[in-house]
Amino acid sequence: MKRILIAIVKLCGWKLLLPAPGTRPELKRCVFAVAPHTAVSDFFVGAAYLWSLDVNGKVFIKKEFFRWPVGPILRRLGAISIDRGNRHNDMVGTAVREFAKGGSLAIAITPEATRKPVRRWKRGFWEIARQANVPIVPAYLDFKRKEVGIYDAVTPTDDFEADVAAIRRHYRKEMAKRPENFIEVGVREE
Numbered sequence: 001m002k003r004i005l006i007a008i009v010k011l012c013g014w015k016l017l018l019p020a021p022g023t024r025p026e027l028k029r030c031v032f033a034v035a036p037h038t039a040v041s042d043f044f045v046g047a048a049y050l051w052s053l054d055v056n057g058k059v060f061i062k063k064e065f066f067r068w069p070v071g072p073i074l075r076r077l078g079a080i081s082i083d084r085g086n087r088h089n090d091m092v093g094t095a096v097r098e099f100a101k102g103g104s105l106a107i108a109i110t111p112e113a114t115r116k117p118v119r120r121w122k123r124g125f126w127e128i129a130r131q132a133n134v135p136i137v138p139a140y141l142d143f144k145r146k147e148v149g150i151y152d153a154v155t156p157t158d159d160f161e162a163d164v165a166a167i168r169r170h171y172r173k174e175m176a177k178r179p180e181n182f183i184e185v186g187v188r189e190e
Contacts, residue, residue, distance in 0.1 A: 001073075001076065005044060005047060005048050006051055006052055008044075009045055009048035012146075013146045014048070014146050014147070015145075015148070016048065016049050017147055017148065018149075019150070026134075026135045026137065026153045027053055027055055027150075028055055028104040028105075028106070029099065029105055029106070029134050030107075030134050030137045030153065031095075031106075031107050031108075031109060031128050031132075031134060031135075031137070032109065032138075032139045033109060033125050033137070033138050033139065033167055034046050034108050034109065034110050034111075034141065035111060035140065035141075035171050036112070036171055036173075036175055036181075037110035037112045037114075037141075038176040038181035039176075039177040039178055040115070041177060042141055042177065043059070043061070045141055045148055046139065046141060046148065047059065047078075047108075048148075049139070050106065050108055053106070056078075056103070056105050057078050057108060058078045058079070058098070058105065058106070058107045059077075059078060059080065060080050060091060060095075060107070060108075061074060061082065062083075063081045063082060066079075066081045092124055092127045092131065095107055095128040095132065096131045096132045099132035100132070108139070109124065109125040111124075115178070115181060117181045117182065119183055121164055123160060126160055126164065129156045130156040135156075136153065136154045136155075136163070136167065137150050137151070137153045137154075138150065138151040138154065138170055139151075140170065140171060140175060141175065141177075143176060143177040151167075151170050154167055168184075172184060
């Protein structure tokens, strides 16, 4: 099923910009911060890229998508249901415990946490990486160029604001499928 999705994404004209094999060991244990996230289709392109990297990839998706018949398919593809309406869902703790088991694990998260425009990114991806002592790998979806790839890994410090500013500087509004739903760093809303 994964190979079929990868083939479909490539047939749609997407370029999956993969690093040379063996050059990015941190990809086996990391948190992917995927942006911009403005459409449901981001999942399919991002998932195809994650699987092309040949990592043990997991993705958090809001629980509403896990109804039959889609739910069993999402679980098989490595998706983890998350109750975004419950502030006590322990997403961070769940992910940190998974990393503590050892072995290869790459969790992909959209820091915006919604397809709507947001000024502030959620802290969960950063907390997971910091507590699990794994790097954050910024990943991007560029709908204008039909490219998906990654930037250099960021080792989380104790300064959330500085770390997020360093990551967000890579992303531009024109990369998004729906540019009106992405707020760039340093851009004021009118």
